[in-house]
């Protein structure tokens with residue numbers, strides 16, 4: 049991300065920065081990858097180290113199915129019922145040692161602040177709108193937004209209406225913009241499918257100077273700890289740097305199209321350790337004479353592929369509905385179902401809208417996913433006899 053700043057800052061780092069009463073603000077360096085990655089510097093009214101009490105709130109359950117046969121999977125999130133808030137309503141569907149995919153059908157507003165130190169979060173807002181209220185300031189969000197929240201950010205989501213469908217992908221490594229889209233200075237290149245203007249940083253810093261107890265629920269080591277601070281956690285009067293939450297709308301992704309079918313990396317939106325996130329957006333289809341408009345059969349021999357369908361208009365796939373998730377594992381080929389190639393030939397455009405997670409190590413399916421599974425999906429490639 050680029051440099052951004054909000055609020056009041058002293059002239060230089062690490063010099064005295066005083067309040068109106070002459071006392072010092074508390075400087076905090078918010079650094080990543082030790083002291084070598086992107087970082088931000090912030091100035092608190094209170095000591096960020098001051099805590100009134102804390103309490104263990106138990107382990108975050110990650111119940112994966114360990115022994116099962118290899119097959120293509122289809123999960124129907126439309127079967128889920130609204131439940132919980134944007135954090136405690138997360139239903140883990142799959143994951144590995146580098147990331148996890150949580151499905152959320154948010155029923156309630158968050159009552160406490162949340163901080164995830166196990167990973168960066170990529171939240172995808174399928175529908176609804178509201179505000180991401182954070183220690184770095186407020187980011188307004190709407191349908192189709194990805195919200196990228198760096199680990200350690202204290203935040204709360206406030207929705208305008210509920211329920212809201214949402215994905216919560218947790219990345220145990222840092223989330224970034226693909227290197228090939230950027231020049232050596234970090235600026236987005238002309239061939240990138242988006243530009244800096246498409247990324248919405250916090251626009252307003254909300255500083256609350258209040259001495260009364262506030263709870264922050266911290267996720268760390270796959271456990272939750274409740275921290276009670278004797279002040280409001282949004283007590284920052286100014287910050288600057290490269291680490292902050294931001295929004296990017298899937299409809300601002302500029303699809304790259306070609307005469308002949310272009311491979312999935314052209315859809316890449318974010319990069320993580322051991323995975324990529326891609327956006328499949330409405331676009332013109334391949335225009336070379338006799339070009340086949342949908343993907344060929346392919347074996348991602350070393351990557352699992354998960355697609356979340358925001359609508360039911362995915363040309364190469366039959367039987368999916370809005371909110372479907374397909375999971376095509378490494379080791380077996382996948383491709384269009386019988387008849388889909390011929391059916392696609394007359395089309396010049398697709399209206400598909402989908403989010404894809406491709407992981408370079410196998411994903412485990414969580415037990416939660418079984419209750420929304422279409423167990424016959426693997427048969428959808430069988431020829432009709």
Ligand SMILES: [Fe+2]
Nearest residue numbers: 343346353382
């Ligand atoms: Fe694929």
